[in-house]
Structures are given as C-alpha cells and as structure tokens.
Ligand SMILES: NC(=O)C1=CN([C@@H]2O[C@H](COP(=O)(O)OP(=O)(O)OC[C@H]3O[C@@H](n4cnc5c(N)ncnc54)[C@H](OP(=O)(O)O)[C@@H]3O)[C@@H](O)[C@H]2O)C=CC1
C-alpha cells in the first residue's frame with residue numbers, strides 16, 4: 695500500500711495520517727481547509743485507491759450520498775458509532791456504496807493524542823476479506839501493533855458500545871461515586887456489549903480483547919475521552935448543548951445511545967446501562983438513574 699488518502703482531518707484523521715506517513719505517502723482532506731502536511735482537495739484525494747474514512751459515524755450516509763458513487767476504492771473505516779436515526783451499523787451503510795471485499799474497519803483502544811505522540815498502541819483491522827485487512831495492517835508503523843480479524847460486526851459493536859458506557863463512566867466520576875462503582879459499571883457494560891453483540895452474530899471473543907474490553911477500559915476511565923467528558927458535564931448538570939459546545943469535537947456515544955435505545959426496544963434486548971445513558975441524555979436526573987440501576991432486579 696504505497697499511497698493513502700485520509701478523509702476527515704479531525705483529531706483521528708490527523709493522527710492516522712501521522713501514523714501511516716511513517717511507511718506510506720499520505721494526503722489528507724476535509725470540509726474545512728487546514729494548513730497541515732499533505733492537505734489536498736477532495737477530488738485529488740479521491741484519485742487515490744486507498745482511502746481512510748475518518749468522518750464521524752453520523753455523517754457517513756450523507757457524505758457517501760453526496761461524494762461517492764458506486765466505487766471500488768480500498769476503504770478503511772475509522773469511525774466508531776451506530777447511526778442514531780436508523781440504528782444502522784456502518785457496515786450496512788458502506789456496503790450500499792462499496793463492495794464488502796473492499797471494506798476494512800479499524801478498532802481498538804487508541805486515543806488520537808497518544809498516536810500523535812508515537813506511543814505504543816494496538817489496533818485491529820477487521821474485514822470480511824482477510825487479504826484487505828492484512829494489506830491495511832502492513833501500512834501501520836512499528837509503534838502500532840496490528841491484529842487482523844474477520845469479525846466486522848463484533849468490532850463495530852465494541853467500538854460503538856464502549857462510547858455509551860464511557861458517558862456512564864464520566865457520569866459516575868462526576869457524581870464522585872467511587873472506584874467500586876466505576877469498576878462495576880465497566881464490567882456490567884462489557885456484559886451488556888456482549889449481550890448486544892450476540893444478537894447480531896458477533897464472536898464473543900472479540901469483546902474480551904482490544905475491540906471490546908480494551909477500548910472500553912480505555913475510554914470509560916479517562917478524561918482523554920470526549921465521551922467520558924460528556925458524562926462529566928452531565929453529572930455537573932450542564933445541558934448537552936453546553937457540553938458539546940465546550941467540547942468542540944465529536945462524541946459518538948450521544949448518537950449511538952439513541953441508536954441502542956431504538957434497537958433494544960425493537961428487538962427486546964436488555965440494555966439497562968445504555969438505556970439509562972439515553973434517558974439521562976434526554977434529561978433524566980443521573981441520581982434517579984443510579985437508583986434505578988441499583989434497584990432493578992433483572993440480571
Ligand atoms: N479522537 C480519537 O481519539 C479517536 C476517534 N475515533 C473516531 O473517529 C471518528 C472521528 O473522530 P475525531 O476525528 O476524533 O472527531 P473530530 O471532532 O476531531 O473531527 C471530526 C471530523 O469530521 C469532519 N466532519 C464532521 N461532520 C462532517 C460532515 N457532516 N461531513 C464531512 N465531514 C465532517 C470534520 O470536518 P471539518 O473539521 O473539516 O469541518 C472533522 O474533520 C469518530 O467516529 C471517532 O469515534 C476513533 C479512535 C480514536
């Protein structure tokens with residue numbers, strides 16, 4: 695893989711461009727022009743066969759509809775999320791535009807900030823086409839250890855679900871509920887993630903590794919996480935608009951919480967934590983949610 699174009703010059707797009715530039719020639723483009731290395735026009739970027747898509751999950755369908763006919767680029771999907779309005783997974787949206795053999799999904803515990811600092815990181819390249827995932831894995835630099843998996847849906851669910859549990863983690867810390875509470879929340883969040891994944895044919899082992907537990911542990915216990923910071927703001931009683939305004943970056947757990955709520959209702963899946971996060975995002979008092987979670991008797 696010699697030449698790569700990154701689409702979406704946010705924190706993650708810039709971090710991936712930095713990492714991939716260690717071994718490949720990388721250009722980057724975005725809606726808003728930036729004075730950063732390798733910035734090119736969208737047209738110039740689309741001339742390149744290998745594309746990293748680093749725009750947020752909630753923007754993907756509109757972006758593809760506007761900028762992408764049926765194509766056969768090799769695409770690495772870097773976003774983590776489930777479409778809020780429809781409950782559609784990213785693989786469903788992308789496969790309407792690109793053959794699934796040309797699609798690979800990136801997952802694993804990876805704050806952009808630490809990737810930009812060249813700190814050791816482990817990621818998973820997930821594709822129905824192992825050769826495509828392997829080709830992407832070989833493009834990453836030595837400070838990033840890569841694994842290859844064919845469990846696309848498991849990786850997608852792990853990366854999306856952890857963002858919702860991370861909001862809960864931030865609420866837990868914001869309410870000063872203690873270490874016991876946060877550890878229990880993360881552990882039960884992992885159970886919920888795996889329960890949800892089973893409904894969609896995910897491989898349970900995926901949730902025990904980087905795409906599930908690894909990304910969940912990282913995101914649900916760190917202020918580096920935008921989703922965790924959304925939770926901190928909610929615990930302080932700030933409105934979601936105020937929080938997102940202050941954040942200035944995407945927090946995918948907000949849209950994914952809505953998607954999980956819809957999917958859980960339609961498919962009768964028991965997701966107590968995700969549903970309480972959704973309720974709090976809709977205005978429920980976090981302390982009421984805590985009481986409901988502590989008192990409900992379903993296991
Ligand atoms: N930050 C991180 O540590 C990590 C993030 N991710 C995932 O990567 C994805 C992107 O996150 P991140 O880069 O951090 O977010 P940022 O908020 O930093 O950047 C979002 C980027 O998406 C672009 N964008 C937003 N909306 C649209 C739209 N409607 N059409 C086209 N472009 C749009 C923005 O364009 P512009 O600014 O040019 O207008 C910006 O470049 C998310 O799914 C996130 O979960 C995954 C792993 C790590």
Ligand SMILES: O=C(CO)COP(=O)(O)O
Pocket residue numbers: 774802803804805806857860909912913918919920921922944945946
């Ligand atoms: O996905 C991430 C780390 O793996 C980034 O998490 P946040 O979007 O919560 O910052």
